[in-house]
Amino acid sequence: MFDYLIVGAGFAGSVLAERLASQLNKKVVICDRRPHIGGNAYDRYDDHGLLIHQYGPHIFHTASKRIFDYLSGFTPWRAYQHRVLACVNGLLLPFPINITTVNRLYGLSLDPDTSAEFFAQRAEPIAQVRTSEDAVVSKVGRELYEVFFRNYTRKQWGLDPSELDAAVASRVPARTNYDDRYFTDDYQFMPRHGFTRMFENMLDHRNIKILLNADYREIASDVRYASMIYTGPIDEFFDLRFGKLPYRSLRFRHETHDVEQFQAGPVVNFPNEHDYTRVTEFKWLTGQTHAKTSIVYEYPCDDDDPYYPVPRPENAEIYRKYKALADVTPNVRFVGRLATYRYYNMDQVVGQALATFDQIAGKRAASEHDGPRAP
Structure with a gap:
């Protein structure tokens, strides 16, 4: 019997799994339909030994000391200011x-x-x-x-x-100075050993069980749990009752080159006739020393894994209908970019997850003073 079934092992799900397990001694099962943890922030070593971001570049930055200090419990950092x-x-x-x-x-x-x-x-x-x-x-x-x-x-x-x-x-304002950094937050770092290692440390707890290649609908009937935390697309949870919420997706073309450096900076944008939007060279991000280098081209599309909620008034109206359903769905909390249809950065998702944990912990603390629970 688990206290929580958490759907999705990205930032939102992993942070809540760790907090519930370590702070409230809750038994948690976290599942993901992908074959790995970390969500879109998943990174790995390719066949050449180069550390790459499977789903495009993820650069950590935040203005929140609380968020930075929390994640620092699971990784040492490498100072990095993105350009x-x-x-x-x-x-x-x-x-x-x-x-x-x-x-x-x-x-x-x-x-x-x-x-x-x-x-x-x-x-x-x-x-x-x-x-x-x-x-x-x-x-x-x-x-x-x-x-x-x-x-x-x-x-x-x-x-x-x-x-x-x-x-x-x-999100990208023009500047009347010479600052060429993409972000101006106080905390700009990359996990020294990669995002996946950070997630592994986060989920390494005796109260946490991880199920990969697992759709929650297929396992829900076999897993006994008291409450659910859902971090997937909210429209899918409700079987597209009010129609499909539009998401923008990406396709990636990874390449390895027999040179130490491929381009003049970490990311080059192409606001022109090319089909791809940008090219990332990962060694700039990771600080890795290697004779070869790995790059990725990004091609936006509509028909792949959902990445970006499309911020338009008509989509917000559809989401409001789903949120009204979510608010009256018992024993399920909706957290994260897809579940709340918000264009959040990584640190904002962590902040939302920590705030959700605060609500859970506060409710639990209050209930302990209300007398015994009904059977």
């Missing part, structure tokens, strides 16, 4: 857009003062920013929007930026 280049007009330019980007693109000599004026002169006033197009054009103008954002977004999401919520483009 991205965009291939534009035959140039490799820093992205998000900063002073160096503009200077090299236009042959200018802007500084922090004059760059702010440069953007202000090109920005188009928009009374109410609703879409990703609005978010970019209102800050940097239409020309930079066309060069860096429009086609990339079309490839990534299968939609024009004018059809997407403003929050998508707001």
